[in-house]
Amino acid sequence: MIIAQQKPIKEIAAMIADCKKVLLAGCQGCVAVCLAGGDKETEILASALRIMRKLEGNPLEAVTYAATRQCDPEYIVPMDDLVKDVDAVISLACGVGVQYVAERYPDKWVVPALDTKFIGGSTVHGVWEEKCxxxxxxxxxxxxxxxxxxxxxxxxxxxxxxxxxxxxxxxxxxxxxxxxxxxxxxxxxxxxxxxxxxxMPKDWSKSRDGGPRRAVREDVIIE
Amino acid sequence: MRIQYSPNIRIVEMTCTGNIDHRVILNAFEEGADGVYVAGCLEGDCHFQKGNFRAKKRVNAVKKLLDEIGLGGDRLEMYNLSAAQGPRFAEIANEMTAKIKALGPSPLNSPAGGCCGCSKEGATN
Known part of the structure; x- marks a missing residue:
């Protein structure tokens, strides 16, 4: 899975300093499994941001939603109504999810709450290591x-x-x-x-040396 | 045994402190609690073996978060006592109440914070 970790809360708060209402969009995919951006983490971050802003005398309205996953555009569509009246969307997905959300809502300020770290797995509950x-x-x-x-x-x-x-x-x-x-x-x-x-020497053009990659399976593409 | 303890404690019963979630604690503060303490079973006495140890880790994590967001981790504590320790329960209630009174009302409850200014204290068991 993709392993991510939450950014320091002050960095996240700074990204939305000029916003009055935000949507915190969690993801129930990899980042939920690595305990960085699932339902629970989304609600904790929303609560912490609300408290922080109230203490600053600049209350923040923070609503939450957790998409099945943010790396498939169809699961972002249900957020449409929630996004309408917010000043920003804080995505708790990996970098992929943040970009799909930003593409879906071109007129919205979309910011990442997580640092996407690596592809890996867990050794014990709470410890993850890079594997691929x-x-x-x-x-x-x-x-x-x-x-x-x-x-x-x-x-x-x-x-x-x-x-x-x-x-x-x-x-x-x-x-x-x-x-x-x-x-x-x-x-x-x-x-x-x-x-x-x-x-034979490894063909690094199949890695990042070849630029952004695409994977295509013609037989499953729905026309 | 009729032991008096500070009347401002609101007890939130939970099945085990191992069921304590960061959100429960944060929600208590958002709802107006000036302080929160988690009362778990004595260490080594957990019916589910590790519930109170897990709660301790989560409480410490939330204390750190409260420090980061400016509310102050001092407003949250964890205590361990058994169900048979009535006098100790009252002692902890009074001790925590005195501590929170010394810290003052939660700034979230001040007029600037937009709340009613109430002075409640949440307790979880």
Whole structure:
């Protein structure tokens, strides 16, 4: 899922300093699962902003709505009536949701409440870690199910490098050397020979080097 | 046992402090409470094992948020006591009331804040 975290509340308040009424739009997708922008977080932020503004003697009317997800335009449409009379929309979605909301309401001030961090998962409740580098061409079948693109600090494809010491990365003693993990796992699987195969250079044009990407499936497009 | 305690406490019963949500506490302040305290079971005595520890974490998170937004985390506390500690319950009620009185009414209740100026105190159990 996409992992996001809420911006400092003072930064969010500053973005809507000149607004009298705002809509806080939560998202029940990834950001709800990573406890950053679901129903609960949306209501907490609304309450905190109302209190903050009342204390400043400049009351704020804050209404809330949580879309099924904001990365599909059809789920933003139900917000139309709520958006009509607000001065701004604070989106608690990832960067994708914020942009779809901004596109839907071209005359509205749309601001992000979250910092979109990375693609990852949770290790325990409340702790998330980065797992995928979105490189556009998965190589996990060659690396024992461990992604060197994102889990190696250098994203190198022929590790480990000289900075690998006792299984840890030189960047931090808390970061495992991804290539050590890959080697250990391939060895345990009896597939070390796979690591000796000559690999062609990675096609980075399928990653961000190729500019903004699109994915198309002709067979499911509704005319 | 007829123990007197500050009459300005409004008790909000909850099934377990582990059910305490940030929103419940913030809502109490928005509704006019000058202070809020969460009274959980003694640590180690939770029927659901960790409810009061989870509540403690959430209370601390809301205290931090109250500091950030200017209302002040001092207006929120968590206490632990058992259902058999009546005298302690009264003691906590009086202690919290004295603390909040020293802090003064919630600025959210001042005329500038647009409220009625009432002086209520919310308590959650």
């Amino acid at each position: 580098g979105l490189c556009g061409e998965c190589i996990l079948h060659r690396t024992g199910g461990i992604c060197p693109i994102i889990r190696c600090s250098k994203s190198i494809l022929n590790g480990p490098c000289g900075g690998s010491q006792y299984g840890k990365c030189e960047v931090s003693k808390d970061v495992d050397c991804a290539w050590q993990l890959i080697y250990d796992r391939m060895k345990a699987l009896g597939r070390l020979d796979k690591m000796m195969e000559i690999q």
